[in-house]
Amino acid sequence: MDSLCRRQIIVATLCLCLLVSVCGRPAMASRTIRFRQEETPQTPQAPPPIEEFKFTKVDLELLDQVNLVDRRFERDGLVLEDEATNAYLKRVGEVLLPRGLNLEHVLWKFRALRDPVPNAFALPNGSIYVTTGLLALMDNESQVAAVVAHEMTHVLRRHTYLQNRSNRKKFLTMNIMSAIGAYAPGGVVGAVITIVTAVAPFIVLATMFGYSRDLEREADLKGIDMMIAAEYAPEEMVKMLKVLKQDIEGEEIRYFYNDHPALQERINYLSSYLGGRADRVTPQMELNREKNAYLTKTESIMRHDIQLAINAARFRSAVYLAQRLIEFRPNSSENVFLLAEAYRNLGPRSPQLTEKELTNSAKKDAAKKRAKRTPEEEERDLLATPAGQQNWKMHQQKAEELYQRAASLENPFPAIHRGLGMLYEKLGRPNEAVPEYEKYLELAPSAVDRERIQRRIEALRRTQT
């Protein structure tokens, strides 16, 4: 065996060792987490265990970055500047926070983010964001607590830093592997090296997602413990996941790799975890009371979110949320107006996705189409079908009825006339659209969209003459 061949074997062995050691690490990490969970006494009063965490230069750099991200969210108008909402979230967070806990480089902030997509996330500096889209879907404070507890666990257990450290090692491994692969010698050994280095990035990538899923699972389970300790109904975390599983917009797509466990999987493991240790099941009457109190607090957020959902072409979500609002307060002119707006904008789309449309492949296809077509083009394509035409007719009719009902209620909302104007304009009835627009401007002289409506009136008048 000559020296070159020996060198090739050494390189191939090193390559395999590197891959095995890196891919072994996340498994070890997740085992450590599970072991710690089992080791910790799970009494309801116990705060989540926090191990000693030593900040490195890399962690502090990441902290600087997220502090800037925090400021940018505020500056760019993404944070909902509603003191009552943010104070409410803060109160929930403080109830969940273990007493006397002071974490290095963590300053707790709980805020609502103006985003119609249901989501929540935590930054490692202690900023917890819950989107208006998620707040609008929830039923009670316990569900808010479930989300906040999950996100707080990410901060308490320093998940972002741990994942960042882990990812850096894996990226380095991938780069080393590709360098070895690029200079692989010929022959059988070279071929082996090439194959190993070609496959390795996928394995390393899979371990990255696997590690992320482990951390999410830990956040779910620790979150439940925090809820119990704070005397929130823990079963509401499962119910909240079931609400998310409805998938109103058909966007919960499963790919080969996912950073979160599937919703059904989360529901399953949380249910079995709770089955073994739920201390109480909250009576339905208590939950109903909680629901009313919650909706009273979040009605304005829901209204804000419906408008955001319409702007983002999430029309099905807008209809769903507006219906929820009307169930809660059926005689509110603003709530009825919002449902009318949702139906008008829904146009030729169906109000709910069918089972066939909710299959993973159908959702993937729909996502591809969404990436290509604008909402106007989607509407045009649907209007070319009989079902689309039927939906359009039905929804415009429904919208008109709702606008008129909203106008007949106490304290009618001025924007009803703007909505009617837009509806008549689209229906090709300019003679009816113009007076509605004028009425709107008369009732809301300092409206933000005054110029927009004035221009529409001018354009309609031009077409009339």
Place this chain on the structure above:
Amino acid sequence: MTSTSTLAKACRVRTATLVGLVALVAAISPLVVRAQFMHPKIKPKESMIRNVVILPAKVQVVRDSMKGPEGMAAESELLSDRVEKMVAEVLAQKHVTTLSGPAASSAGDGAQQKYSVADIQAKFDDLLPKVMKKRSDVKKGRFSMGDEVLNLNLEKTADAIIFIRGQGQKLTSGKKTFVALVGGMPAYLKLMIGIVDARNGEVLLYTDPILAGDPTTAVDRLRKALEKGFKKLPSAP
């Protein structure tokens, strides 16, 4: 002996591939830099854009190291400001005036004004991937943001709104060596700029200049790329 010759052969193939790739990038890049797509209502030598409002640019750059990408939030903000100013300067050469943004021009409620800008920016972010997928359709007048742009309540003289997005990466010295030896994405900055009619939201011009090299230190290169990006835009009188 056989192994040595195979190694040499493999090296030759790799070098040829690299040379081919570099030649291809060099051949394509000038076209990419010049790529700009205009709405049919913008006629050459006939200016319809005299006054513009530039909305806050969102340029994101990362530092790519051997250990993966790292955020550069502070540098990204500085770069966003620089790009915004430079776009204004380049347009000034074409006698296009940059007016003050919506925050300064309106006396309305602060939070509401912030929300209006955020909502319009979000609307552009939704439209941008569709524009990028088929840039040439800007020439057919396919893309519009609708008359909601009027909710920004800009100055009456504003003809267009400019949206700037960008992404790029800077390489650490280790990664530079790695890219030179093994290959990979070099340092670059890609800007995506849309000029939208301030009255009806139609996308009037879309350009996406790319420049190679460290984006955080680019000044002259950035100016040149922007000048090329707006080359076809007719000058205002």
